[in-house]
Amino acid sequence: DAGITQSPRHKVTETGTPVTLRCHQTENHRYMYWYRQDPGHGLRLIHYSYGVKDTDKGEVSDGYSVSRSKTEDFLLTLESATSSQTSVYFCAISYSSGGTDTQYFGPGTRLTVL
Amino acid sequence: DQQVKQNSPSLSVQEGRISILNCDYTNSMFDYFLWYKKYPAEGPTFLISISSIKDKNEDGRFTVFLNKSAKHLSLHIVPSQPGDSAVYFCAASPYGGATNKLIFGTGTLLAVQP
Numbered sequence: 001d002a003g004i005t006q007s008p009r010h011k012v013t014e015t016g017t018p019v020t021l022r023c024h025q026t027e028n029h030r031y032m033y034w035y036r037q038d039p040g041h042g043l044r045l046i047h048y049s050y051g052v053k054d055t056d057k058g059e060v061s062d063g064y065s066v067s068r069s070k071t072e073d074f075l076l077t078l079e080s081a082t083s084s085q086t087s088v089y090f091c092a093i094s095y096s097s098g099g100t101d102t103q104y105f106g107p108g109t110r111l112t113v114l
Numbered sequence: 115d116q117q118v119k120q121n122s123p124s125l126s127v128q129e130g131r132i133s134i135l136n137c138d139y140t141n142s143m144f145d146y147f148l149w150y151k152k153y154p155a156e157g158p159t160f161l162i163s164i165s166s167i168k169d170k171n172e173d174g175r176f177t178v179f180l181n182k183s184a185k186h187l188s189l190h191i192v193p194s195q196p197g198d199s200a201v202y203f204c205a206a207s208p209y210g211g212a213t214n215k216l217i218f219g220t221g222t223l224l225a226v227q228p
Contacts, residue, residue: 004157005120027123028194031213031214035218040201040220041171041220042118042218042219042220042221043158043203043205043216043217043218044218045215046216058137058215059215059217090157090158092157094186094211094212094213094214095212096212096213101146101163101211101212101213102148102160102163102212103148103160103212104160105150105157105158105159106157107156107157108155108157
């Protein structure tokens with residue numbers, strides 16, 4: 001499982017409140033990613049990080065910010081949650097082994113914004 | 115604009131038979147492709163990948179075929195087993211690997227009937 005954990009696993013919040021999701025990895029991977037999964041859209045990249053304090057936007061970054069102050073932690077923040085941000089959020093790391101390059105995913109966080 | 119398309123939302127197959135999942139893409143810059151399997155309430159798990167320099171890659175019961183001229187890839191599962199029942203996502207990258215942005219399709223739900 002590439003040592004990826006996400007917290008919380010489930011969260012219900014109200015519109016307008018700030019929310020922070022945490023991704024933690026134990027294997028010192030350089031690249032980390034945040035995706036959201038929605039019916040009819042598959043997985044869409046929100047933000048990614050290529051090192052401590054180095055981040056970049058994905059295809060659906062509006063309304064989200066990220067921070068990475070340590071290699072092992074990648075935080076996703078919704079500054080003011082909206083109902084359209086109700087989704088399942090997945091963190092991932094990239095990994096290469098034996099000539100195969102892939103991304104490994106965490107277990108996900110189900111977020112409901114009321 | 116969906117750059118990676120999985121036009122079949124669902125597929126039902128008998129146990130022991132072949133499952134064929136299809137994926138089309140529009141961006142000719144994509145040069146690396148991956149398939150993931152996802153069970154409910156879990157993160158996607160990597161199955162198999164293929165580089166654009168190849169037209170076939172095989173790993174056990176899973177084979178991925180790439181037709182660059184048609185911008186089409188397919189995943190063959192032989193023989194299909196009930197435990198293969200899951201949502202399958204194809205993903206593509208224009209960067210030669212997975213250490214950057216992946217673009218995902220919308221997924222195909224495979225049901226393998228005992």
